[in-house]
Amino acid sequence: MIIMSILPLLVLAGIIIGIVLLNKRLTRKPLTYQKSKWIIIGYVTVLLVAAGFSFLLPTSEAKLVKEGIDEHAWENDLYYRAFTGDFSSLPAETITKSWEFPFSEETLDLEGLNYADAVLIEKNSNSNGIIEVFYVKGNHVMQVNTTAIAFTDYLPDVDVEIESNILRIISPVQKSEITLSYSDPAFTAKQFIMETGENDNQFSATSSRFVYIRIPADVEVEVSGNLYVEYVGN
Amino acid sequence: MSLKSVSLSNAVINQYKYKLKAYSGIFTSLVIIQLLGMFFSLNGMGSSGYSTESYSMNITSYSSNLVIVFTMVWAFMNALLVTTRAYREDDFTFVTNRLTYSLSNYAILLTASIIGGVTAFLSSSLINVIAYLTNNIEVFVTINQEIGFMDYVVGVLATILFILLCGALGYFIGMVVQLSKIFMMIIPVCFIAFSVPIQRNGENVFFKLFEFYFQEHSFPLFLLKVLVTIFILSLTAVMMSNRLEVRK
Numbered sequence: 001m002i003i004m005s006i007l008p009l010l011v012l013a014g015i016i017i018g019i020v021l022l023n024k025r026l027t028r029k030p031l032t033y034q035k036s037k038w039i040i041i042g043y044v045t046v047l048l049v050a051a052g053f054s055f056l057l058p059t060s061e062a063k064l065v066k067e068g069i070d071e072h073a074w075e076n077d078l079y080y081r082a083f084t085g086d087f088s089s090l091p092a093e094t095i096t097k098s099w100e101f102p103f104s105e106e107t108l109d110l111e112g113l114n115y116a117d118a119v120l121i122e123k124n125s126n127s128n129g130i131i132e133v134f135y136v137k138g139n140h141v142m143q144v145n146t147t148a149i150a151f152t153d154y155l156p157d158v159d160v161e162i163e164s165n166i167l168r169i170i171s172p173v174q175k176s177e178i179t180l181s182y183s184d185p186a187f188t189a190k191q192f193i194m195e196t197g198e199n200d201n202q203f204s205a206t207s208s209r210f211v212y213i214r215i216p217a218d219v220e221v222e223v224s225g226n227l228y229v230e231y232v233g234n
Numbered sequence: 235m236s237l238k239s240v241s242l243s244n245a246v247i248n249q250y251k252y253k254l255k256a257y258s259g260i261f262t263s264l265v266i267i268q269l270l271g272m273f274f275s276l277n278g279m280g281s282s283g284y285s286t287e288s289y290s291m292n293i294t295s296y297s298s299n300l301v302i303v304f305t306m307v308w309a310f311m312n313a314l315l316v317t318t319r320a321y322r323e324d325d326f327t328f329v330t331n332r333l334t335y336s337l338s339n340y341a342i343l344l345t346a347s348i349i350g351g352v353t354a355f356l357s358s359s360l361i362n363v364i365a366y367l368t369n370n371i372e373v374f375v376t377i378n379q380e381i382g383f384m385d386y387v388v389g390v391l392a393t394i395l396f397i398l399l400c401g402a403l404g405y406f407i408g409m410v411v412q413l414s415k416i417f418m419m420i421i422p423v424c425f426i427a428f429s430v431p432i433q434r435n436g437e438n439v440f441f442k443l444f445e446f447y448f449q450e451h452s453f454p455l456f457l458l459k460v461l462v463t464i465f466i467l468s469l470t471a472v473m474m475s476n477r478l479e480v481r482k
Contacts, residue, residue: 031258031259031262033255033258036258036259036261036262037258039261039262039265040261040262040264040265040349043265043268043353044353044356046360047353047356047357047359047360048356050356050359050360050362050363051356051359051360053359053363054359054362054363057362057363057366057374058372058373058374059373059374059375059376060373060374060375060376061375061376062375062376062377064377114288115288116286116287116288117286117287117288140284140291142282142284142291142293143282144280144281144282144293144294144295145279145280145295147295147377149293149375149377151291151293154291154372154373155289155291156288156289171288175287175288175289175290176288176289176290177289177290177292178289178290178291178292178372179292179294179369179370179371179372180291180292180293180294180371180372180373180374180375181278181293181294181295181296181362181365181366181369181371181373181374181375182293182294182295182296182374182375182376182377183295183296183297183358183362183374183376183377184279184280184295184296184297184299184377185297185381185385185389186297186298186299186302186354186355186358186389186393187297187299187302187448188302188355188389188392188393188396189355189381189385189386189388189389189392189393191392191448191449191450191451191456192385192388192389192392192451192452192453192456193381193385193388206284206286
């Protein structure tokens with residue numbers, strides 16, 4: 001533990017000794033002024049080219065979350081509201097996709113293809129001959145250092161298709177790996193433009209993500225595979 | 235007696251030009267130190283991850299903080315080295331006195347700080363590009379929407395000032411040690427003493443100093459603090475250099 005705590009100091013001391021030795025070596029067997037000059041010019045040129053090239057990197061404007069997040073209030077909030085029969089109260093922006101299919105069969109066979117999240121089924125006596133499917137995706141936020149970023153937009157979407165009496169919920173891949181990065185301003189700039197040192201712990205807060213299916217009240221549902229299915233009001 | 239009189243400014247400029255060539259090695263070491271800092275920065279300065287059955291998410295932040303810190307250490311060490319006897323005696327090649335010696339050294343420190351500060355600040359772009367090419371990053375999210383051009387200018391100036399401050403501190407400590415070797419013992423003892431908590435919450439002198447400079451959110455006030463500190467350190471160092479023994 002003690003060694004771990006002084007490790008950064010040891011690394012820094014190593015660097016300092018390295019500089020001293022390097023400097024002595026360079027003094028004893030000096031590079032010519034011309035060579036040194038060209039090394040510096042070359043280095044600055046590389047930095048300037050990289051500065052230009054960095055504008056070509058694929059970028060996307062981050063949705064920064066500035067207000068405090070109550071992780072516990074978020075967790076399953078949307079799901080809970082839908083589960084207790086209050087689906088209409090969900091904010092419109094959380095319903096990212098919706099489908100509507102005519103349906104005249106007595107039994108609906110539900111299948112998931114690479115889909116691992118929850119499915120909520122509402123039996124509705126007003127839904128005559130129609131199946132409505134909604135994909136609900138609440139806020140997902142992750143904090144790195146002092147920056148909290150909403151990453152909901154980067155989450156994989158699902159697709160839904162119906163074939164005879166089989167309704168398939170399809171995720172594009174078995175498991176998506178999303179790798180994002182951002183360039184944090186240097187502390188010398190951040191000191192004057194941003195609040196620093198507050199809320200400097202890393203966390204992630206996620207809201208619900210599920211498929212909501214509204215079916216006619218007289219349709220029976222059969223589930224294939226490992227889908228996690230619940231019924232509204234149960 | 236020479237009939238040609240050399241003004242102070244001419245003597246300083248001549249020595250500055252000479253030292254710029256003679257000390258070109260410090261700029262080569264700057265490149266190496268900054269590349270080292272960039273190498274360590276490629277793993278990211280912070281990272282956060284989250285995983286479910288259907289997706290895993292990872293966000294990494296990259297910055298040039300480490301490069302700037304390395305450059306500050308570089309400035310400190312080189313300023314310290316410049317005060318050593320070997321470097322000091324180089325000056326006797328010229329028409330010189332302690333004042334021109336110190337002024338030309340400060341001019342070199344200022345030049346080194348400007349080059350070090352600008353390159354350290356620019357290094358963030360190179361870190362981003364290399365990280366993108368090597369770390370399989372899908373997209374860079376930009377969080378700098380609210381940062382304007384002037385904020386970048388302030389950032390570069392602050393970087394230069396921090397490096398110059400470290401250089402001035404290194405030069406001051408170097409001069410103190412040249413004055414009497416006993417300070418080689420006293421300074422490390424002070425370093426340890428400053429690390430000892432002076433308050434119940436564990437804060438020490440270094441923490442207070444850190445707060446004084448690094449948590450100043452007003453740039454004009456920061457500028458004032460740094461310039462006054464550099465002035466006091468420099469003035470004391472110049473006065474001490476007058477007390478150094480003459481060449482035997």
